[in-house]
Amino acid sequence: QVQLQQWGAGLLKPSETLSLTCAVYGGSFSNYFYSWIRQPPGKGLEWIGEISHSGSANYNPSLKSRVTISVDTSKKHFSLKVTSVTAADTAVYYCARENDDVSDWGQGTLVTVSS
Amino acid sequence: QSMLTQPPSASGTPGQRVSISCSGDNSNIGDNYVYWYQKLPGTAPKLLIYKNNQRPSGVPDRFSGSKSGTSASLAISGLRSEDEADYYCAAWDDNLSGQVFGGGTKLTVL
Numbered sequence: 001q002v003q004l005q006q007w008g009a010g011l012l013k014p015s016e017t018l019s020l021t022c023a024v025y026g027g028s029f030s031n032y033f034y035s036w037i038r039q040p041p042g043k044g045l046e047w048i049g050e051i052s053h054s055g056s057a058n059y060n061p062s063l064k065s066r067v068t069i070s071v072d073t074s075k076k077h078f079s080l081k082v083t084s085v086t087a088a089d090t091a092v093y094y095c096a097r098e099n100d101d102v103s104d105w106g107q108g109t110l111v112t113v114s115s
Numbered sequence: 116q117s118m119l120t121q122p123p124s125a126s127g128t129p130g131q132r133v134s135i136s137c138s139g140d141n142s143n144i145g146d147n148y149v150y151w152y153q154k155l156p157g158t159a160p161k162l163l164i165y166k167n168n169q170r171p172s173g174v175p176d177r178f179s180g181s182k183s184g185t186s187a188s189l190a191i192s193g194l195r196s197e198d199e200a201d202y203y204c205a206a207w208d209d210n211l212s213g214q215v216f217g218g219g220t221k222l223t224v225l
Contacts, residue, residue, distance in 0.1 A: 044219040060213050101171040103162035
């Protein structure tokens with residue numbers, strides 16, 4: 001059974017960089033897209049971006065200038081960096097592995113941006 | 116602002132059939148597959164429908180999806196109390212070169 005385990009700092013100050021990593025345990029790492037999605041408090045889901053196992057990435061245009069998603073196939077990890085965070089970046093961040101009928105998610109990480 | 120439009124709320128009584136709509140345009144729903152997720156508080160989203168109307172293994176056949184033109188819908192038959200959750204539609208958007216979600220629909224089982 002595939003499990004995704006994510007970790008990273010949960011409390012940031014404005015202008016700092018958000019950094020989260022997601023590890024994939026079990027199953028194949030190839031032929032999937034690896035995504036980051038977030039949910040601000042009381043709001044809906046927002047797609048941040050995705051990366052293929054080969055490293056080809058797509059980003060939400062509204063976040064593209066501040067976001068980098070990377071993948072390390074040797075470790076079966078993928079990561080998210082968001083620079084210059086503000087209070088608007090406060091959200092639960094999820095990592096996910098998807099391909100058609102496969103949709104495996106991490107446990108979610110609450111990231112709070114506050115001075 | 117969501118690119119896909121869902122009603123903010125829906126409701127039904129146990130055993131009823133409810134339907135949740137998702138409206139987009141030719142750059143997303145009109146040209147790409149629609150996916151539906153169930154989100155319970157404090158848990159990660161769960162995929163209910165992929166490629167418009169396909170159910171992943173383990174999803175009950177009470178859940179069904181359909182698509183017509185630039186709109187899609189999720190139907191839940193034989194409504195149960197455990198179906199009370201938020202439901203999101205999603206699709207790739209060709210103009211944005213990214214995935215877009217609907218704003219979510221909160222389903223209440225009365």
